[in-house]
Amino acid sequence: MNNFTMKRIAIFGVALTLSLGLASCGNSQNQKSAQAATNKTTVSSESIAKNVNTTEFKQLIETKKNGVILDVRTPQEVAQGAIVGSVHMNFYAPDFKEQLKTLDKNAPVMVYCAVGGRSGSAMQVLNSMGFKEVYNLAGGINAWRQQGLPTGK
Numbered sequence: 001m002n003n004f005t006m007k008r009i010a011i012f013g014v015a016l017t018l019s020l021g022l023a024s025c026g027n028s029q030n031q032k033s034a035q036a037a038t039n040k041t042t043v044s045s046e047s048i049a050k051n052v053n054t055t056e057f058k059q060l061i062e063t064k065k066n067g068v069i070l071d072v073r074t075p076q077e078v079a080q081g082a083i084v085g086s087v088h089m090n091f092y093a094p095d096f097k098e099q100l101k102t103l104d105k106n107a108p109v110m111v112y113c114a115v116g117g118r119s120g121s122a123m124q125v126l127n128s129m130g131f132k133e134v135y136n137l138a139g140g141i142n143a144w145r146q147q148g149l150p151t152g153k
């Protein structure tokens with residue numbers, strides 16, 4: 001090979017290495033941003049909306065005695081077991097928002113679903129409706145069960 005071909009190969013190699021390096025950095029940054037969003041707490045002068053882990057969720061249940069434990073899973077999911085003391089309102093019910101209006105906006109709401117997606121959405125709905133304190137169980141009842149925490153029917 002001549003020098004010109006060798007230089008072209010070397011330049012291509014450097015360019016490829018840089019491209020891969022930048023792509024992985026961007027991917028790492030996106031993962032960090034996604035993780036930060038998962039751990040996001042919204043606090044205004046009026047309200048709190050926060051994702052919490054199983055330990056924090058359990059502590060909230062124990063300390064916020066006037067709070068509501070809200071299960072937003074389907075009736076079929078709830079039939080498999082629920083966190084003791086929870087109130088059930090199916091996220092997919094056509095009147096879900098109307099059902100939420102029956103809750104006290106000043107009482108803390110600890111909301112959960114199967115893995116945290118629907119309850120995260122419900123947390124945002126509750127927050128937009130003027131609920132003062134809303135906590136979402138990150139990982140849902142699946143995370144709760146993985147920690148060996150109790151459920152009932």
